[in-house]
Amino acid sequence: MTPGKKNFLNYSYYPGCSLHASGREYDISTQALFKALNLGLKEVPDWFCCGATPAHNVDELLSLSLCAKNLSLADQVEGDLAVACAACFSRLKTTQHHLKEDDTKRQQVETAIAGPASLGKPVKHILEILARDFGLARLEESVKKPLLGLKVAAYYGCLLTRPPEVPELDDCEDPSIMEDILRALGAEPVKWSHRMECCGANFTLSRPGVVLKLSNAILKSAQEAGADCIMVACPLCHGNLDIRQESINKYGTPEGSLMGNIFGSDYIPGSEDGPRREMPIFYVTQLAALAMGVPTDKLGLESVIVDPRPLLNEKDLL
Amino acid sequence: MKNKLMHLSNETMNVGFVKKVEALSGTSVRRCFQCGKCSAGCPMTAFMEHPPNRVVRLLQLGQGARVLAGRSIWYCASCETCTTRCPNKVNLAAIMDALRKLSWDADGPSKESYVQLANRLFIENIRTYGRQYELRLGAAFNMKSGQFLKDLMLGPKLLSRGKMKLFHQKNKNLPEIEAIFNRIEEMRKKGEAL
């Protein structure tokens, strides 16, 4: 690292649980991308789970306290806090927002974590770092292998932009930050309707049937819009769209219905046809790192379920 | 329950419950004028017997029991679409959070509250391991909810790709996490927090 170098940005890093497990390729590609862009990234030591949606579903105070503690852990590392997972990002930002607005809550949280709530550190999603801190122009300049001809459906999901006053990432109904990044990388973002619909991540454990229905609509819409693949910025969205894609493709068919009866709970029979073509799901960092010329074995491409390599081969991007 | 005659009186309208919901969620149910925009945009309306706007309506009428008796609150995906689009700034997502908490605290788990069961296990995981340990989470949920085969097919796939670990990571902050849980319980006991 060369701290004196101009425009060198350092970040503290909160990967979140998923990036160390089902979303490990997101972690791998994020690290690789930051290295390629000469951005410093230092993991917060011994961070722990932010509580995600379950915590605030069950107990808001607990959720705020877990995040507040993590935020104060993050203070030990220099630089704005980079967050990759949309759920972690949303929870950490929500905590900052709530505690700034509500003194009573702040006092309760401070009692719970037995220390002052640290609310000063900017929490930034990877998208924000790429598009704003690093900058779209510089991103475009840094591209070594533009993703020409790749039609990508940028999928935002719920938590990157909602509720409007918390994430401060982009317009809550008509965001463009992911499309802007895609254009900078040389790819072609498609216009599609379901980029902000919910994938049902909250039900992935308890009611997979719900996930199938919701994710099906998303995959179908992306496919109808002519996308080759979907880009996400959240390990939970990725989990649903990628890991469950096989089941989704059987959604609504007799086979799927049988599978649902055996393996899932509350399967909702539907008449919608599942998409028949497999759609690779990329993390934003995978695509960006690919465009920056990071060797393909460092993108974690082998870890995903729907193998993207045939598509990338077809587009001559590997 | 859904179409049962509703007797309205000071006694049958449980305003105290609504006040509790409002305090927990920090939002007012009286602001809602029932435009139905929440239900129109909710990805989960189809799964609910009371669409979101009706949940608020029932609260306006002090009918918390009717809301809790149904499955609606357990099918909210917390996607915040309702909160984002509400013309009256009713934070419906927060109301749902509050209702789930009150329901669980009062009635414990039920078949409808699988989600909450998963959530509880998720939180238990934090307390035990610090970070999520997905293999155990999945297994425990299936055990407790009695769906032993659910998602069985996914396991090997995930393990083979390194997406699920057989062992968990140890976290140095575990004592601190335990302390946070304990302090919150303490505050509740003393009535210093809701």
Next chain:
Amino acid sequence: MSRIGVFVCHCGENISRTVDVERVAKEAGDIPGVAFSCDYKYMCSDPGQNLLKKAVADNNLDGVLVAACSPRMHEKTFRKAASAAGLNPYLCEMGNIREHCSWVHEDREEATAKASDIVKLMVERVKKGKSLAPITVPVTKKALVIGGGIAGIQAALDIADAGHQVVMVEREPSIGGHMAQLSETFPTLDCSQCIMTPKMVDVANHPNITLYTFAEIEKVEGYIGNFQVTVRKKARSVDESKCTGCGVCMTKCPKKKIPNEFDQGHGMRTAIYVPFPQAVPNTPVIDRQNCTMFQSGKCGVCQKVCGPGAVDFEQQDTLIVEPVGAIVVATGFKLYSIERQPEDSPIQGYGEFGYGTIPDIIDGMTFERLASASGPTGGKILRPSDGKEPKQVVFIQCVGSRAREKGISYCSKVCCMYTAKHTMLYHHKVHDGQAYVFYMDARTPGKGYDEFWRRAVEEEEAVYIRGMVSRMYQRGDKIVVMGSDTLVGVQVEIEADLVVMATAVQAQDGADLLAQKLGISYDKYNFYSEAHAKLKPVECATAGIYLAGACQGPKDIPDTVSQASAAAAKVMTLFAKDQLERDPVVAKVNEKYCVGCLACKKVCPYGAVEEREIRDRQGNLVKVVASVNPGVCGGCGTCQATCPSKSVELDGYTDEQIMAMIEAL
């Protein structure tokens, strides 16, 4: 020493039952300065008043106190009587020993003591009272009407027909306003232009009306009866005195593809244009931004073809000063836009409806133009994107209105009715089409209004869905409308060919700036504030300025016309006298001691305080002092309480009077 007369009234038994009136009168007689005191059964009766008049004359009284009922009841009566007896009416006061004493206390001793105290206090007040003369202000019998829509036109015609001069100022090149754009009007479905254009012509031809179109208000000075208004007449580039309105210039203008504002951007016009064929005046204007001659200096075709030589590229803005006595503000409204707004704007757009980027989502006014026989489609309902006839049309009410989250919480009042009208017009024109209406409430108070709405539902077969739309997006050539029916409790999805939104009615752009020039107040939505919501609905708090139409709040045509006529009646009332008389309870500045800190000016709710320069005989500035315009002062006295040196004083409530009363406690 004063010579005050005190008259204590029994009010039948109303006072005397609990108050020993004789004792009160007797004790009053012992107050220094009281020359006469008595009690009487009914002071307000004719004998009572005569008693007062006689006592004034016999005892040479220089002040009168009537201890009786509330001054709100009979102050006028007794002041008139005092005046008849030769006293200045403001030297007659009332002590309230009925409402404030006999009726609210039962103990005779206490009530009598209190009544005596009241008399004592009020006698001190009378002693320190001053003779006041009513204030007269001359009135210029000429009215200014700002805005040439239906409100302005109605007000101007009413005032002009009453024989007074009217100056009408319109920002656009033609009068007519929004009503001229409408196709048909509810609840009778008569053609809007058919009833509007004759009125427009009447304005143009009326001998008492001076019309300035393509003009704006530059500056307003003065006060009721005596305003000086500066009008900026923008350069039209066409000499109105020469133009015959033949229209050759427009046919020859090579720039023909400019979206026409009058058609909501859906029709085309030339660079030299009249907004619509029936425009008044029928004099074209050159749109300099779009004219080749102004942009590059090459063209000038219109000038060459103009027979009378009316085209004048050199024309400049001109300023005209008009003295007027009253102003009617009728600036109307604009429609809310769902487009993306800057983040800090108090009003936000609808991202969930695509921020206005989906061409077949239009607003109600655009639909009016599509339905209008003189519109861009010749009255056929054709959708903007591909010109096809839409078979499924979704109407959405309350877009922007009643949406606190978007920044507007009020109801726009006209949308329920015009949406019902739209479904009818659509059904009449596209027989095999289906109209759907998403509504939250159907608000139809008005004569024949609810019947009209029911007709749309029952006879014209519009499907009304009670619920709001959450999101709309383009799918192929359809617009997917995601709504809900709250009555059934299900989600509703409609694949529409065309969506018409009833967008909120907002105050005109620049309404706040005009208000600042006029010195009138406006609410947070920039709608102008009336002086009293119920009893002074057309007056502004600033005297001499009146409101008509939607500039005060959303209004339909009948309400607008009523208010315009009411405003005209107010103007005529003002013009009925040569001099304006008003209550002399106004503030006066003691220029000797005023040091011009102008705290009074800062707190004056009426803007009645001005700065005045005092100069010596050589013209050197001695000092600047505050000066109260008695024509504008409302008489609240906030200035006096604020003035550190008490160099401004409210007549009728002077410090001397009040201090004397406190001393007498």
Next chain:
Amino acid sequence: MNAKAEKIRVASIDPSYYQAVTDAIRTEAVKLLSEEAVVAVVGYLPGRRIGTAVPGLVTTPEQAQQLIFSPACVNNLSLYLTKAKKGVLKKGKVAIIAKGCDLRALAGLMGESQVKKEDIYTIGIACAGVFGANSDRKGGLTEASIARKCRECTVHQPEGVDLLVGTLPELPQLTALEAQELARLEALTPEERWAYWKEQFSKCIRCLACRQVCPFCYCEQCLCDKNRPQALESSPRPAGNTAWHIVRAMHLAGRCGGCAECERVCPMDIPLNLLNRRMAMELKELYDYEASMVPQEKGPLTRYQEDDDQSFIK
């Protein structure tokens, strides 16, 4: 004088700072006067005794060489633009030396149309503090000799001036005595506070020096001099004294710039600035208003908001 020994004993401000400010003032004043950019400079001249200073009006470059700045420059010179010397402004533009607290008064006067910004040239001083009223002035400005108001000054560094002179030396952290005293009084019961103020006001001899020295008491006829009606007794007796000080505090509420000149000149040592400070605190609390060094259009009591606090109104 053994400056070094003094410095060691008590934390004090380095005298070279004053010399630098003095030099800068002289240079600027000479320049302004010789270029005829101003007709006069209102500043401080050395007093007859060592360690004193008096306000002075200089009109020539030569006189300007006499101007000084020292901890003895206690006066708020903005006073000289309103009352007796008001005529000066009619002759042309005037330069004025202003400390932060004086500047707030000047800004207030501008907001009240008494002084026009274009009529004056402000030379702001980055001020480390001045002497207290009865302090020992021999040892330079020390913790012992600094004025009470300066101990908790928030306007050491002037803003919005035409020229800023001086660089602030490092300032020692001093206990906020005035704030402590206010807190002490606030903690008393109403009866105890009444007793305190009754005692203080009873000392008043109605010399009206407080009025004379106040930049905001520029009225041509003071309310207390008026006799038709007489709002308050003008003789130095308890009732009238109490009324006078209450009325004065009320008239200054939202206007006072906190120069504490009233307190300094009071021969009876009545802590008058406490009243003004208390009102300033209240207005800050209620309306988030603070006296500013730049003119404001309206003060807190000449404007309002519809949602102002009204918890005290039934």
Next chain:
Amino acid sequence: MHAEKLQHDFEPKIVAFVCTWCTYAGADLAGTSRMQYPANVRVLKFPCTGRIDPVFILRAFQKGADGVLVSGCHPGDCHYMAGNFHARRRFAAFRALLGFVGVDLERLQFSWVSAAEGGKWVEVVTELTEKVRAMGPMKEFKALEDEEQWSGALNTPELREAFESIT
């Protein structure tokens, strides 16, 4: 039925400064509705609360008032649009000042009473009267007045010394 008239040792003097449009009319309404309230209050009418100078309140206390009531139109109802808004700020400040010099603020009541609130007028007046009655006479300002009157007696050593130093 007449309520039993209670005899009190102390009858406080209450002065009410009211605006003519709202509170004065509200008090009129209390009268026309034949409501009952203590006879201790003396009403001084102003066009608007904006006209009420803090000096008047001070003066009233000096002249023997035991309690002072200031009442006007509710915010937004002011006949003069903004007079009561200005008054609200002025009295918020004045109240703080009086409190700081040690006046018991329980003796000074502010209220909004509209022309329709005859009942509220009665309530406000009754409450203030009862409260002040319980507090006893307002001694502070009266004591100041008294101190102004020197009896001529040389009853302290200081006075004696001063007297002797003159003669």
